[in-house]
Amino acid sequence: MDERKKIIRDLEDKKQADLEGINRLLENLGETLLVRHGADQDREDVSLPESPAGNPARACAEYRGLLKEIAENGDSIKSIEADIQRIKELEQEIAHKEKQNLENSRDISLLYDQLGQYVLIDPAFSSFAGPYRNQMDEILLKIEAQETRLNELEQKNGGIFSWIGKNAQGLVVKASLAKNQSDLHKIYRSAGERFAASDEDAQTGDRDVRELAEKIGDLRRNTEELNAEILSRKEERRKIGDLFGVEGNPVKRILNLEKQIARAKEDLRAVYRVFGACALDPAWNDYFASLLTPEDSSQKDKIETLRGSVRETESRIEKLKAAVAIDDEKHEIEKLKRAIEDQRRKIQSAQEVIAETERRIEGAEKHIEELTKLL
Secondary structure (H helix, E strand, O other): HHHHHHHHHHHHHHHHHHHHHHHHHHHHHHHHHHHHHHOOOHHOOOOOOOOOEEHHHHHHHHHHHHHHHHHHHHHHHHHHHHHHHHHHHHHHHHHHHHHHHHHHHHHHHHHHHHHHHHHHOOOOHHHHHHHHHHHHHHHHHHHHHHHHHHHHHEEEEOHHHHHHHHHHHHHHHHHHHHHHHHHHHHHHHHHHHHHHHHOOOOHOOOOHHHHHHHHHHHHHHHHHHHHHHHHHHHHHHHHHHHHHHHOOHHHHHHHHHHHHHHHHHHHHHHHHHHHHHHOOHHHHHHOOOOOOOOOHHHHHHHHHHHHHHHHHHHHHHHHHHHHHHHHHHHHHHHHHHHHHHHHHHHHHHHHHHHHHHHHHHHHHHHHHHHHHHHO
């Protein structure tokens, strides 16, 4: 392989590296100047004429527009993320309060049971207890009889068959006893619940009745507060969900906004390069006279040094490419000359064959004439 082609590739790599270095320096210079002064709207006279480097006033306006777009999209992402986080918090709060509500319901049910027991035996509420007393007394009698029967079965002795019969009877009695005890507690809960909801004054009863009524009242108020809070949070969750339904999947929206921000940042880098290039363009000396500081000179010097390096590299590349092209043309010419010589040798060979063939024809014709004379 021609060594010069390898040198050309190396030079092109160097040129590309220098160009990237120039772009970075232009971006840094342009960003520095725009951050320092670019938000000044009084400088945004986009009607100024263009130059090969661009229009710094238009770049300044684009800079402000892109910053606004990035900020707005960033705020939109934060808002969506806040809504997503809020939904998670609402779900946790709703689950926690529903669990509290369930615990309250269990506690209230137990307290109703206890309250009913005390109310039905408290003389202060005999009128209220009247409708329940007959049912309660009837069930209590059944329970007492069933407990007596169980005691009798446990004390009864006998053989294996007697033991089997005793166990069978015991199971029946225990099942009836459990049902009656359950029915009794239902009466207690019903009485306690009705008492708590009635106009009866618990303060006129025993201390146990007063304390239980106060506990139930506190739990019911707490339950009402929990229900209101649960409804409020479910409504807030529904509104956020409806918003997501209208505006689209929040995750996809965030991805789209992030893509827009990435594209705007890339556009912003291009604006930085234009503004930095304009700062080096003599056509805009007046525009940048008040913007540039002595510290910017080092940036400008580095850029000009790299630009000179790029020009020198391009010149070397062109010269090498021209030399390679000349040699390639010379090689092509030599190849064509060799082809011509080959064709000439072929022509000469063909002419010799033709001449030999013509002599043979001439000899054959003379032989025909001699043979003709003999006829």
